[in-house]
Amino acid sequence: MTRPQFTRSVATGPLLIADDLVKHYKSRDGHGIARAVDGVSLTLKRGETLGIVGESGCGKSTLARLILRLIEPTSGRIGFDGEDVMALKPSRLRRLRRDMQIVFQDPYASLDPRMTIGQIIAEPLDIHGLGTAAEKRRKVEDLLLMVGLDRSALQRYPHEFSGGQRQRIGIARAIALEPKLLILDEPVSALDVSIQSQILNLLIDLKARLNLSYIFISHDLSVVEHVSDRVLVMYLGRIVEEGTATQVLRQPRHPYTEALVSAVPGARAGGRIVLKGDPPSPEAVPEGCRFHPRCPKVLDICRTTPPPAIGSAGGARVECHLFS
Numbered sequence: 001m002t003r004p005q006f007t008r009s010v011a012t013g014p015l016l017i018a019d020d021l022v023k024h025y026k027s028r029d030g031h032g033i034a035r036a037v038d039g040v041s042l043t044l045k046r047g048e049t050l051g052i053v054g055e056s057g058c059g060k061s062t063l064a065r066l067i068l069r070l071i072e073p074t075s076g077r078i079g080f081d082g083e084d085v086m087a088l089k090p091s092r093l094r095r096l097r098r099d100m101q102i103v104f105q106d107p108y109a110s111l112d113p114r115m116t117i118g119q120i121i122a123e124p125l126d127i128h129g130l131g132t133a134a135e136k137r138r139k140v141e142d143l144l145l146m147v148g149l150d151r152s153a154l155q156r157y158p159h160e161f162s163g164g165q166r167q168r169i170g171i172a173r174a175i176a177l178e179p180k181l182l183i184l185d186e187p188v189s190a191l192d193v194s195i196q197s198q199i200l201n202l203l204i205d206l207k208a209r210l211n212l213s214y215i216f217i218s219h220d221l222s223v224v225e226h227v228s229d230r231v232l233v234m235y236l237g238r239i240v241e242e243g244t245a246t247q248v249l250r251q252p253r254h255p256y257t258e259a260l261v262s263a264v265p266g267a268r269a270g271g272r273i274v275l276k277g278d279p280p281s282p283e284a285v286p287e288g289c290r291f292h293p294r295c296p297k298v299l300d301i302c303r304t305t306p307p308p309a310i311g312s313a314g315g316a317r318v319e320c321h322l323f324s
């Protein structure tokens, strides 16, 4: 396989390339390893929304933190906006940090309760030393309006707001530095269903207005289908299927994706596929195909030999012996 080009064509190449990212932790008992992310390659085109789905514990948040370089990979490479992120000097990395922002799942935990909304949204501008006091005030007011709040919020504190409003505040803070990439890690999972669609619509609207690209992480397939251009399916630290949202969620190929899709309420024909066995642990990754102990279509080869990836990162891809 040829190595992706990290430093070519800054303006026209993909915004983000991850090449064989690995993050292993010491296991909790200290004797083994937890393979939280175990060889993930992906490509995010400019202006695209890439959905990432998979059960709790499959490595989605670890992958997000690796991409943002909040944690160091065990191995692998990241290219962002034409630069090799792993090779950047601290000053360039600092500049790059402005271009990648994250919105977390829990709008209660992610806002400092002792800061006013005005301070919370201005903080990234303060940290990066951007603008005079007057410019910052105007910018924060603009940001509040952009996320559907008004200036009366400025002097108030997070506890005075609902979950949906707090997530709007978290989004305002994340776009304050005019980033190129927003990673949304389960951004609506903690919200009531009626509020979820308001926040999703806000995100869709902001993406078009601000020329953003999104990585949208969720365990909820209907939410991911609603917002994503392409979808990656993660299982136990690896991408097992990739394609357009329609390909992956309407015509799933990997038996794991089939099971996920079949479990969506009011779902597709064919009935629900219930997976046998325990939810997997990254401290005990099975031999061969890591999905084989739970796979309804398991073959002999699956127990001994890891499946090859059919297709390529950025296109349609499935990692399963049924297609090799």
Ligand code: ADP
Binding pocket: 025, 026, 027, 028, 034, 035, 036, 054, 055, 056, 057, 058, 059, 060, 061, 062, 063, 281, 282
């Ligand atoms: P997800 O976001 O898909 O629910 P995470 O990325 O949070 O999954 O976690 C993936 C796996 O990595 C989990 O099994 C988790 O327990 C493990 N893990 C995450 N962080 C650490 C850490 N600092 N030390 C050890 N294991 C970790």
Ligand code: MG
Binding pocket: 060, 061, 062, 185
């Ligand atoms: Mg997570």
